[in-house]
Amino acid sequence: MSLPQATPTISNEEFLKFRDFFYRKTGIFFEETKHYFVDKRLVERIQATGNDNFRSYFVMLRFETSGTELQALINLMTVNETYFFREEYQFTCLVNSILEEVVQHKPRNESIRIWSVPSSSGEEPYSLAIYLLEHWPRADDYNIELVASDIDTGILERARQGRYDQRSIQHLPEPLLRKYFTKLNGQYQINADLRNSVEFTLVNITDLAQMRGYRDFDVVFCRNLLIYFDDTSRRIAAESLFNALRPGGFICLGHSESMSRITPLFKVRKFPEAIVYQKPR
Amino acid sequence: MALIRKTHTTPSDGNNRRLPRDRQGLLRQLEDEAADIRRWAALDLAAFPDAAEEICARLEQETQTSVREAMFTTLIEIGGNAVVNGLIPLLRSEDAALRNSAVEALQQLPDAVSPYMATMLEDPDPDYRIFAVNVLANLRHPQTPAWLVQVVAHDRDFNVCASAVDVLAEVGTPEAIPALNALPERFSDEPFMQFCVQAAIRRIQGHDG
Structure with missing residues (x-):
């Protein structure tokens, strides 16, 4: 009879070793306070991959050519959820800092083009629309084009319909909910004006040929996407985003992502509200 | 508008x-x-x-x-x-x-680089060998720890060895420990090596303290 296997444990040195590696690969840094969070997920993957200790698992993780296990671990260590006004400080940065700089170099008759990719079920592009209308005093002075893209046709259809449950809208102030949404069978549907103001398109940003149609954007929101790519795809995606921006255009990544770890193509810009990346002029 | x-x-x-x-x-x-x-x-x-x-x-x-x-x-x-x-x-x-x-x-490009690595690590120029070790620092290849152990065991340049020790701290397995333990003696006039080796061994063994 075989004895049940003991649950693997992660020593402090092993935590530090893993933390250094994971930070270099992803840009995500775990504070000491996240020890338990990290350990729990590491142990889950150690067991799922048939390893019985951290050492053997780490060797596998480190040298597996396909990168599949690293990807599984990234998925587990990151929380992929979307809701209205998620990471609101970046929207604040958009209206307070980024757009003010964009319009300094833009004639009044030229549109401001903003791209949300991946748009998922639409929370981000609609948040952008609401934020611009509510918080950018010069919104009426310019034509603003909002393009939202995703690789998943099903999620794009949901985005076009613009129907959300309570979890998606939980961070929206009540007055904005009343102003821009209609309650419908227990869900909240964003109003037709806003639905019609966003162009939803299907795209794979690692496909350079497909991406050629995406040009002249002033600002791109590409949050929590690059982290899910392998090294080569991430590089190609960075090239695509560079091509999609106008000179001087800005890109906003997720809070744990860093363009500097992927490519030297962009300048780092530190605004009071957020760190973003800029295509050189 | x-x-x-x-x-x-x-x-x-x-x-x-x-x-x-x-x-x-x-x-x-x-x-x-x-x-x-x-x-x-x-x-x-x-x-x-x-x-x-x-x-x-x-x-x-x-x-x-x-x-x-x-x-x-x-x-x-x-x-x-x-x-x-x-x-x-x-x-x-x-x-x-x-x-x-x-x-x-x-x-x-781990698979394409691997046939060249042994030659790169034997190059007469120590700077070049350090850059080869830099390649190993993020090379997803099962041979990586063994190449690094070779460097630690045989390379005569302090900086090349120190670079390899640094990488081994992350990717090394217990098989690297004897070669690491021998290093401070080979570079006895460099107290820093002792410190690097101890830190690397601690990481490889995964022991706290």
Whole structure:
């Protein structure tokens, strides 16, 4: 009879070793306070991959050519959820800092083009629309084009319909909910004006040929996407985003992502509200 | 004004390009005066794996970061022997940015780099050997710890060994410990080595304290 296997444990040195590696690969840094969070997920993957200790698992993780296990671990260590006004400080940065700089170099008759990719079920592009209308005093002075893209046709259809449950809208102030949404069978549907103001398109940003149609954007929101790519795809995606921006255009990544770890193509810009990346002029 | 919707964002069908996209045409465009044209040529050359040698040869003359990056992206996509053969000589370049980009590109081509690694680690130039160790720092290849142990056991240069110890701290297995333990004696006039080795062994063993 075989004895049940003991649950693997992660020593402090092993935590530090893993933390250094994971930070270099992803840009995500775990504070000491996240020890338990990290350990729990590491142990889950150690067991799922048939390893019985951290050492053997780490060797596998480190040298597996396909990168599949690293990807599984990234998925587990990151929380992929979307809701209205998620990471609101970046929207604040958009209206307070980024757009003010964009319009300094833009004639009044030229549109401001903003791209949300991946748009998922639409929370981000609609948040952008609401934020611009509510918080950018010069919104009426310019034509603003909002393009939202995703690789998943099903999620794009949901985005076009613009129907959300309570979890998606939980961070929206009540007055904005009343102003821009209609309650419908227990869900909240964003109003037709806003639905019609966003162009939803299907795209794979690692496909350079497909991406050629995406040009002249002033600002791109590409949050929590690059982290899910392998090294080569991430590089190609960075090239695509560079091509999609106008000179001087800005890109906003997720809070744990860093363009500097992927490519030297962009300048780092530190605004009071957020760190973003800029295509050189 | 305010929010408007336009529907002109459509994927390119590839037929409306201004300049020819054939192999020879793209290689010619790599020498164009306009950086934008050179950059698009570099990206589109990914469709022509047999152009790897010419792209590598062009890297040292290219001064624009955006074009260079596009060339490296294409070379990584192409991969294989011709790319590795073209990138390895760049580890001797005096241009640090170019050298670092070459190291990063080689790290992403583990299978193609592996046949060259033993020779790279025996090069007479210690700086070059350090760059080879830098490649190993992020090379997803099962042979990596063994190559590093070889360095630690046999390389006569302090800086090369110290670089390898640093990498072994992360990727080393217990098999590396005897070679690591022997290092402080080989470099007895360098107290820093003792410190590095102790830190690396602690990490490899995974012991606290």
